[in-house]
Structure formats: C-alpha cells, structure tokens
Amino acid sequence: MVNLNIEEIMPDIEHLIEDGNSGALLNILMDMHPADIEEILNRLKKEQRLYLFNLLPTELASEVLSELDTPVVDQILEEKTEEEISSLVDQMDSDDAADVISELPEDKAARVLDKMTEEEAEDVKQLLHHEEDTAGGIMAVEFLAMPENATVNQTIEKIREMRDEIDELYNVWVVDEHGHLIGSVSLTDLVLAHGNTKLKQIMDEDLHFVRVDMDQEEVANYFRKYDLVSVPVVDEHMKLVGRITVDDVVDVMEEEGAEDLAYMAGAPDEEIMEESTFVLSKARIPWLLVAFFGEIVSAFILNSFEATLQQKVISAFFIPIVMAMGGSTGQQASVIVVRGLATGDIGLGDTKRRLFKEFRISLFTSIFFSALLFGVVYFWDGLLFASILAFSMFVVINNAAIVGALIPLTFKRFNIDPALAAAPFISTSNDIIGLLIYLSITTFALRMF
Structure with missing residues (x-):
C-alpha cells in the first residue's frame, strides 16, 4: 500500500x-x-x-x-444485479455482509441470499436475526473455537486451515463438548507451549465475554474499560456464537458519537453522504417543528404579559439575555450528562449526586452573572429593576441547570436515548420556562413596589 x-x-x-x-x-x-x-x-x-x-x-x-x-x-x-451483489458479499466477513444485505429491500435481499454460497448465507441469516445495535448485530461468526482436550499442535494446524477465513486472530476460544465457552488461550501462550500440551492446561478461565443481546454502546464501553482487542459473544446458555474485534468497536464508537451529535443538533437519522434534499429535510423538519411550536408558546407568554411589558418597556430589552443564559446553561448540563451516560461514567444511581453537583455549579455561576447584570442595569435604570433582573437571572440559571441534567437522566431511566433530550427539548423548554420565570417575577415586583 x-x-x-x-x-x-x-x-x-x-x-x-x-x-x-x-x-x-x-x-x-x-x-x-x-x-x-x-x-x-x-x-x-x-x-x-x-x-x-x-x-x-x-x-x-x-x-x-x-x-x-x-x-x-x-x-x-x-x-447491481443480485448475482453481482452476491459475489461481492461472498467475499466479506459475515458481519459486513449482514450490514450490506440488511440495507437491501426485503425481496432483493432474499434473492441475494439465495445466490450466495450456502455456508455464507446461513451465517448472514443468523446475524440478521439479531437487533442491529446489539452485540449480535455487530459480531462476526468467523472464530476459532477448540475443545479443551485439543493439543497445541492440533490448534496451530487448525489456525493454518482457517487463515483465509479469519483475518485477525488474537485468541483461541476454548469450549466444552456442548460448545459452551470455558476459557481462552492467547497466541503468545499457544506459541510458547509444547506441542503436546492440552489447551485446558494453558487456558485462562478468567476471561471477558459479552452477551449476544448487549447494546453495542455498552460493548464499546466494555472494550474501553478493559483495553480489549477481541471478545467472544455468548448466548444465554454461555454457548459461543461469535466474536467482536476492536475494529468493529471503533465503528460503533464513531456511529454512536455521530448519532449523539446529530441528536444534539436536532438532525438525527441524517447521513453525511446523503444527497437527497427531500430525505435530509424530512429528517430535520420534525425537530425544527418542536422548536417552532415551543417558540409559539413563548409568543403566547409574551402576549399574556403585555401589560407588564408596556408598563416597563426596558424589561423587553433583557428577554434575549435571560433566554440565552438559561438555554446555554441547560445545554452545558445536558451535554455533560449525556456524554457521561454514554461512556458509563454516570449511571442512574448517580442521579441525586449529579443533580446536586449541577446545582452547586449553577449556584456559583448564577451568583456571578446576577451580580454582573445587576451592576450593568443599576447604572442603566436604577435599583428596583436591577434587583428584579438579577433575581430573575439567578432563578433562571439554576432552574435551567437542573432541567438540563434531569431530562437526560429521566430519558435513560425509561430506556430512551438521552441524547434526544439535548436538542431541541432542553433548549426550547428552558426558553419557555425562563421567559415565564422572568416575566412572572417582574410582574409581581412591579405590583408590589
């Protein structure tokens, strides 16, 4: 190359x-x-x-x-014709072949499978039965498993036989007579052992594995946590059914990261290489509609506080800063929580601790910006409105931080992707709540004083 x-x-x-x-x-x-x-x-x-x-x-x-x-x-x-597609996927690893075939129309996929070699077709059909975003959906069924009584020489000979079938080999999985995973042997241990040594004598029984129904994001975190390059996949009976290698996990990490960013941008299900304007617009419009109707609600709130705005015209000048600070604070909190949930650094058991941490952070930032805003408005309009605006900013920032942290955690509890919370739900909800808080405090204060 x-x-x-x-x-x-x-x-x-x-x-x-x-x-x-x-x-x-x-x-x-x-x-x-x-x-x-x-x-x-x-x-x-x-x-x-x-x-x-x-x-x-x-x-x-x-x-x-x-x-x-x-x-x-x-x-x-x-x-491409079915024959041409089948000749292409026949050359692929089973997991890649399954990914390609799963994107075909159902009838065309069936015809392609019929034209593939029987062994390859069966492997692909097996993978297609699993959910796409699980360990079963990203695993390959090409792996080397040997019985525990096999010798080192027999294992090495088997590796030679399968060299064209398995591209990257890191471990030999050891199974019992029923195909249940019981251990693993690294290539280093295999090469250094005597030829007549049985695998059960050199295998590592304390091995890492993943269940076939484990979410692919959890699989990626598992690889990252234990610095793995390859891991066996087992079913509910501990029967070995496939393997996942680090190159598969790199793809998953890229996919999950791109998906989270897309949700945060309010543009999910959008492929970078997609060229159809209609397809791209269809993916974006629903999320923009949420923002659109959210801001319509904001307009109704402004209309309901028309008397306050007319009484204190200057209060309208500071609506953008109140909404911006609330939205930005909420986004900061939500992004940190979403990322922490994705990497496993934050769990549902950390909800109270996380909310308290966000409150402490928002308490400091709200005091800072409230004081800053008080100083600006005091010289602009005097003590009363400066106090109103400073207190409103304090409440809005603290509320936005709690909402920004709480919504992703709530989504996670109900098995909804927490990244969905980032945009436009949090930004729109914080705009509405922040506006309501600001104008309610202003109205109450002007009536009292």
Missing part, C-alpha cells in the same frame, strides 16, 4: 475518469488501501463514483463496499 495525499490526487482521478482511462485508474487504485478508495469515492459525483467502483476487481470492491456509508452503498447497489 502507498501513502497518498487524497487532496492532491483527486484532480488527476477526476481527469482520468472524464477521459475514460480505466487502465491508469486501476494502476493507481490497486496500490491503495480500501479506506483510501472509499474516501475518493465519497468525494466524487454519483456518475463518477459508479464508473470508478465498477472498475474494481471483486475482492477489492467488496473490501471498499464494507467501508462506505449507507447512502453511497445504496447508490452502488441499486445499479
């Missing part, structure tokens, strides 16, 4: 595509890593992308296909 600067070669790639110089293109692509080819395909227009992909030999094309984002995969596969 060569190390190329994609930015530098893109003009040459596009020029060669326009000229239809397939020979020169293949000379360039054959020396590149599939991930680099994937990056090139992502930067091309649809027609150029299809032309370039169709030049690739089947084995390389299957490796590139497993790297591509879903919208690009859809573009490529819609031009």
Whole structure:
C-alpha cells in the first residue's frame, strides 16, 4: 500500500475518469488501501463514483463496499444485479455482509441470499436475526473455537486451515463438548507451549465475554474499560456464537458519537453522504417543528404579559439575555450528562449526586452573572429593576441547570436515548420556562413596589 495525499490526487482521478482511462485508474487504485478508495469515492459525483467502483476487481470492491456509508452503498447497489451483489458479499466477513444485505429491500435481499454460497448465507441469516445495535448485530461468526482436550499442535494446524477465513486472530476460544465457552488461550501462550500440551492446561478461565443481546454502546464501553482487542459473544446458555474485534468497536464508537451529535443538533437519522434534499429535510423538519411550536408558546407568554411589558418597556430589552443564559446553561448540563451516560461514567444511581453537583455549579455561576447584570442595569435604570433582573437571572440559571441534567437522566431511566433530550427539548423548554420565570417575577415586583 502507498501513502497518498487524497487532496492532491483527486484532480488527476477526476481527469482520468472524464477521459475514460480505466487502465491508469486501476494502476493507481490497486496500490491503495480500501479506506483510501472509499474516501475518493465519497468525494466524487454519483456518475463518477459508479464508473470508478465498477472498475474494481471483486475482492477489492467488496473490501471498499464494507467501508462506505449507507447512502453511497445504496447508490452502488441499486445499479447491481443480485448475482453481482452476491459475489461481492461472498467475499466479506459475515458481519459486513449482514450490514450490506440488511440495507437491501426485503425481496432483493432474499434473492441475494439465495445466490450466495450456502455456508455464507446461513451465517448472514443468523446475524440478521439479531437487533442491529446489539452485540449480535455487530459480531462476526468467523472464530476459532477448540475443545479443551485439543493439543497445541492440533490448534496451530487448525489456525493454518482457517487463515483465509479469519483475518485477525488474537485468541483461541476454548469450549466444552456442548460448545459452551470455558476459557481462552492467547497466541503468545499457544506459541510458547509444547506441542503436546492440552489447551485446558494453558487456558485462562478468567476471561471477558459479552452477551449476544448487549447494546453495542455498552460493548464499546466494555472494550474501553478493559483495553480489549477481541471478545467472544455468548448466548444465554454461555454457548459461543461469535466474536467482536476492536475494529468493529471503533465503528460503533464513531456511529454512536455521530448519532449523539446529530441528536444534539436536532438532525438525527441524517447521513453525511446523503444527497437527497427531500430525505435530509424530512429528517430535520420534525425537530425544527418542536422548536417552532415551543417558540409559539413563548409568543403566547409574551402576549399574556403585555401589560407588564408596556408598563416597563426596558424589561423587553433583557428577554434575549435571560433566554440565552438559561438555554446555554441547560445545554452545558445536558451535554455533560449525556456524554457521561454514554461512556458509563454516570449511571442512574448517580442521579441525586449529579443533580446536586449541577446545582452547586449553577449556584456559583448564577451568583456571578446576577451580580454582573445587576451592576450593568443599576447604572442603566436604577435599583428596583436591577434587583428584579438579577433575581430573575439567578432563578433562571439554576432552574435551567437542573432541567438540563434531569431530562437526560429521566430519558435513560425509561430506556430512551438521552441524547434526544439535548436538542431541541432542553433548549426550547428552558426558553419557555425562563421567559415565564422572568416575566412572572417582574410582574409581581412591579405590583408590589
């Protein structure tokens, strides 16, 4: 593989595509890593992308296909016949093949499975039965399991036989006569042991494993916590059914991180490589509607306090700062909690402690900004309104911090993705509540004084 600067070669790639110089293109692509080819395909227009992909030999094309984002995969596969798709997925690991086939229309997926080799088709069907976002959905069924009475020499011979089937081998899993996982042997221990040594004599019985129904985000946290590179997957009876490697976990971490950011931005289910304006708009509009109707409620609140605004016109000038400080405080608290829940650093058992911590932080910040605002408004309008505004800011900031921390924790308790809370729910709710608090305090104070 060569190390190329994609930015530098893109003009040459596009020029060669326009000229239809397939020979020169293949000379360039054959020396590149599939991930680099994937990056090139992502930067091309649809027609150029299809032309370039169709030049690739089947084995390389299957490796590139497993790297591509879903919208690009859809573009490529819609031009392919069932025979062509089956030849591509036959070259993939079972988990990658299952990911590709799961994106196909149901009838087309069934026809592709019929054209695959029987063994590969059965592996893919097994994976498709599991939920997509679980350990079963991301595992591969290509693994090496040996009986506990097998010798080191027998195990090494088995590794040689399976070298084309298993790309990355880190451990040999040891099973009993019923296929139940009972231990593991590292490659280091395997190489250093005598040839006639039985695996049960050198296996590690204190091993890490995950259940087939464990959420993929929990799997990623499990890998991170114990610094794992590979882990076996077992069913409810401890029967070995697959394995997950660190490259799968890296993909999960990227996917979960992107998903959380998308929820926080109010643009979930949006693929970066998606080109359809309608699809992208359809994903964003529901979340924008929440913000839209939330601000309509804010408008009604303003209308109901019309008399107060007319009596003290200056109070309208500070509505933006009150809403902004409340919204920003709520977002800060929610993002910290969402991230902590995602990484496992915060759990539901930490709810009271977390809320108290956020209250302590908001207490300090609210005092700081209330004092700052009091000083500004005191020289602008005098003591009374400065006090009203400072007290309103104090209450709004503290309320926003508690709401921002509490909503993600509540979502988590009801098994709803906490990232959903970040936007637009928290920002919109804090706008409404903050506005209501500010104008209610102002109205009460003006009546009393």
